[in-house]
Amino acid sequence: MNLTVLIFLLTGISISCSVLFFPTVRLFRVRIGGYWLIALVGAALVLLCGQLPPSRLGDAFFTDSAINPLKILVLFFSMTFLSVYLDEIGFFRYLASLAAARGNGNEKRLFLILYLLVAVLTIFTSNDIIILTFTPFICCFCKNAGVTPLPFLFGEFVAANTWSMFLVIGNPTNIYLATAADIGFFDYLRVMFLPTLVAGTISFLLLLFLFRHSLAQPMHVPERDDARPPRLPLVLGLSHLALCVVLLAVSSYIGIEMYAVSLALAASLLLLSLLFSIGKKERRAFLSRSLRRLPFPLAPFLLSMFVLVLALDEAGTTRVLSELLLSRGDPVFTVGATSFLTANVINNIPMSVLFSDILRFAAPRAETYRAGVFAAVIGSNLGAYLTPLGALAGIMWLSILSRFGVSLKFRDFLRFGAVVAIPSLAAALAVLALVI
Helix, strand or coil, rough: HHHHHHHHHHHHHHHCCCCCCCEEECCCCCEEEHHHHHHHHHHHHHHHHHCCHHHHHHHHHCCCCCHHHHHHHHHHHHHHHHHHHHCCCCCCHHHHHHHHHHCCCCCCHHHHHHHEEEEEHHHHCCCCHHHHHHCCCCHHHHHHHHHCHHHHHHHHHHHHHHHHCHHHCCCCCHHHHHCCCCCCHHHHHHHHHHHHHHHHHHHHHHHHHHHHHHHHHHHHCCCCCCCCCCCCHHHHHHHHHHHHHHHHHHHHHHHHHHHHHHHHHHHHHHHHHHHHHHCCCCCCHHHHHHCCCCCCCHHHHHHHHHHHHHHHHHHHHHHHHHHHHHHHHHHHHHHHHHHHHHHHHCCHHHHHHHHHHCCCEEEEEEEEHHHHHHHHHHHHHHHCCHHHHHCCHHHHHHHHHHHHCCCCCHHHHHHHHHHHHHHHHHHHHHHHHHHC
């Protein structure tokens, strides 16, 4: 075993332990995420030990190509700002309140409405944002209604991490894998439409079966919250998000890269909101809150894992892994299953960085390459609800539950998650094999 592989394995194991046992650490009186600090240390080690030439690192970060991680981060942060802005003005909270009112005291009906609402919003925004937004609402609503929150929480979590496969912007892992493979907006949608629809339907039916007894209990309907979002910020936020999605869809036809589209729209929303705020002599506190809520730790985490994968490539390890993974069996099922499991060992973001590099060696075989990329997309999304390690959203989700006094042990997450995730994965991969 060479030094690079050893550092990578130790980093991955340490990240998993951090997620489970010490998600945050205190550094100079400030609490920070342990996962990204560990990744940063791992990347520093491969550089200090001479496992990656500085020239190779410079070429990777400053090359004008789709796989440039800086462009991918700009795209993700810009889309996140558009979503967080809508959350900060109360748009998602207002929709959740309307959905709860539509339930009319029927738990199964409310479950269906919330599942569909989360699914639709996730498609056009981001799974992480929807999970972080709806989880506190569900916890408070269920407490006031006197019902167990687990069915609704799992419904929200599964819906967000299933329907995030629908569009390339639904998950940062989609963005990374598809952008690295030069897969356009409509090309992605054409392939992922049916696998997402099938996985979404199966996951919903399995959740109904799992929680059939809980959802049959009577519930008290809490008072409806009719607080509407402010009109002007709402119009600005929705129009910018809609325009961004449309322009992303046609970006390959008009010759503008996706990161440039999202950055321009995010900057426009920020600037116009500031101008209207100054014009009306009002303070827009939600703007500063939106900026503060951006997932800044994702930047050192993704860049550090990118450095580690570059070092694996420099050592020839990714080529060996590619030959092992793609030399036998259908790549849809081999890549889909291994990416699904790997996400639950090292998290779905570093898994996507690693598998993108592994699949790069199959690029001359176009069909194998595309099949592997889309299979990894499915694995990265559905792997999120097998265990809490599968995605950063899972870790944040559990911390929110703990804050609201909702008890959910690791084994219970695994028990519920496996029942839904494994059949959904098998069905999505089977459909992908037919449409690819």
